[in-house]
Amino acid sequence: MSRFALVDCNNFYVSCERVFNPALEGRPVVVLSNNDGCAVARSNEAKALGITMGAPVFTLEAELRRHNVAVYSSNYALYGDMSRRVITTLGQMVPDLEVYSIDESFLDLTSFRKADVPELCRTMVVTVKRNTGIPVSVGVGPTKTLAKVAAGLAKKHPCLGGVCDVTDAVWRERALAATDVGKVWGVGRRYERFLKVRGINTALDLTRADGAMIQKRMGVNGTRLLSELTGTRCYPLEANPPVKKGVGVSRTFASGIEEQTALTEALSTYAERAAEKLRKEGLRAGIMEVYAMSNRFHRQNFYYNTKTVRFPAPTSDASELIKGALSAFEEIYKEDIPFKKLGLHMRELTLESQEQRLLFDTVDRTRSSALMKAVDAVNGTMGKRILGYASSGLSDPKTWRTRFNHKSPSYTTRWDELLRVS
Ligand SMILES: [Mg+2]
Numbered sequence: 001m002s003r004f005a006l007v008d009c010n011n012f013y014v015s016c017e018r019v020f021n022p023a024l025e026g027r028p029v030v031v032l033s034n035n036d037g038c039a040v041a042r043s044n045e046a047k048a049l050g051i052t053m054g055a056p057v058f059t060l061e062a063e064l065r066r067h068n069v070a071v072y073s074s075n076y077a078l079y080g081d082m083s084r085r086v087i088t089t090l091g092q093m094v095p096d097l098e099v100y101s102i103d104e105s106f107l108d109l110t111s112f113r114k115a116d117v118p119e120l121c122r123t124m125v126v127t128v129k130r131n132t133g134i135p136v137s138v139g140v141g142p143t144k145t146l147a148k149v150a151a152g153l154a155k156k157h158p159c160l161g162g163v164c165d166v167t168d169a170v171w172r173e174r175a176l177a178a179t180d181v182g183k184v185w186g187v188g189r190r191y192e193r194f195l196k197v198r199g200i201n202t203a204l205d206l207t208r209a210d211g212a213m214i215q216k217r218m219g220v221n222g223t224r225l226l227s228e229l230t231g232t233r234c235y236p237l238e239a240n241p242p243v244k245k246g247v248g249v250s251r252t253f254a255s256g257i258e259e260q261t262a263l264t265e266a267l268s269t270y271a272e273r274a275a276e277k278l279r280k281e282g283l284r285a286g287i288m289e290v291y292a293m294s295n296r297f298h299r300q301n302f303y304y305n306t307k308t309v310r311f312p313a314p315t316s317d318a319s320e321l322i323k324g325a326l327s328a329f330e331e332i333y334k335e336d337i338p339f340k341k342l343g344l345h346m347r348e349l350t351l352e353s354q355e356q357r358l359l360f361d362t363v364d365r366t367r368s369s370a371l372m373k374a375v376d377a378v379n380g381t382m383g384k385r386i387l388g389y390a391s392s393g394l395s396d397p398k399t400w401r402t403r404f405n406h407k408s409p410s411y412t413t414r415w416d417e418l419l420r421v422s
Contacts, residue, residue: 002233003117003140003167005107006147007090007124009083010135010155012103013041016082017072019133020411020419028069032057035254035403036073073404081412085132093124098237106144108237118165125162140165141172144235145228148185149175149203176204176229186225191218203229247285249274250343254403256295257339263292264326265393266342266400271325272392274346275318276379279372284314286348288321290328295340305332313361314350317368318375321346322391342400 009015013031018024028045032038038056039046049067051060057071064071083102091097096108109117121138128136139151146166153175154164166172182192184203194217195201200209207229214222224234249270257263267290278285291306307328311320325344375387409417 001110001142003109003112003114003142004144004147004237005094005109005121005124006100006139006144006151007086007105007107007128008137008139008151008155009086009103010137011041011043012083012134013072013074013079014043014046015134016075016079017070017408019082020078020408024070028067029072030060030064030069031072031074032406033074034252036405040074071406073407075404075408075410077410077413078408082132082134085412086128086134086136089128089131090124093120093127096237096239098239106147106237108239109140114167117167118163121163121165122161136162138163140167142167142231143228143233144237145185145225146172146175146231149179149183149229152179152183172231173204176207177202179203181206184225184229186221191222246345246347246349247274247277247281247283248343248345249277250291250341250345251400251402252341253339253400255338257400258336259399260333260335262400263333263339263342264329264391267325267329267344268322268389268391269393270342270344271321272318272389274344275316275321275372276376278316278346278349279376282352283349284316284352285346286311286314286350287346288324288328289345289347290325290332291344292329292332292339292342294337301337303334303337307331313363313365314348315363316352317363317372318389320363320368322389326391 014024014029017029017031024043026045027043028049028051029043030039030046030051031041033040036057038054039051039060040053042051042053046069049063049069051063051069057064063069079102086103087097087099087105090105090107094107094109096111098106100106109120112120117140121140124138125136128134137151137154139147139149139154140163141147141150150164150166154160154162157164164175166175179202181187181195181200181202182189184206187195195206195209198209200206206214207226209226211223211226214226218225227234251266251270257266274288288309288311289306290309291304293304294302309324309328311324315321378387409419411417411419
């Protein structure tokens, strides 16, 4: 029988902030989305105050002040680096690991003896906390879906010490009965309503539901969900995620931007970033789609346009991507339109290792890839954007930069922002 564990970091963004600012312990904390728009992470204390996920921050201001809530902008450099540390620590204990999201990993424990699993899980909780400062919950079960159910209970009930194992039938039934059907992996809002109308309120109810009815409404994924909940594995560990279909970089601006220079600087930066993302994954793109839109709430004057650029050969060269993006944008740009969102999407991705050279190529591929390697090496060791392209703008501050007015320092990724103890 297979055995999976799901390791889930508790209130991850908030926990990252607390590692470097222990005064936040016990205090309500929220972390905001891009442009400080709405709450995307909450500490347990903030949840208890009734602050909901996705609540726009301007509706919360009075309440945040009244309860002395600590408010932070998203610090992606910090969260990404802390996530890497957690994953590295887990990988040293269990080699079969699938990174599912920034704060969740699946581990395949099938090769461990059943008797050793409880001790292993407790060690994971303690070691991750000691090595990184991040508290985690561990759920164990014969399928990924059951491991996720178990992790939910481990988080909800501190008396379990951060670990919940639903391998045994008795515990599994109790766990399923205690889990709201809307919280089951893959159910989602729409199906939750459909199921509850039919009296299926818990995960346990779902395992007893009519299979034909579930398949009719939820399709093959519904059938798989039932099997997974009853202990039959349908989803294997995906240790090597499939090759990506696309790479995208886009931003929504805090307010509309009309100025062409600002917009081309922003787009040039996104192209640079997209090229970097491609290289990091060992990929090249054959096509780039550039798109831009005005504020979608201003219906009468709504403007959306997109242009596709096809490269002579698949590429991950930043200067080629920038050139393509800027020429496409010249056809999209219109004066007097306040642009609210701008982005690009790279498609037709191929692996660098499957490169086919053109007979008459205008780009010196060997030279270009050496240059890109050098740029990545410098930026990798000395900090982001030490080397960049002039078209992405040299002056600061920039109107198009995403607003992060309450961001904590990049404690772990920038030398000049190291935590000082005085
Ligand atoms: Mg989490």
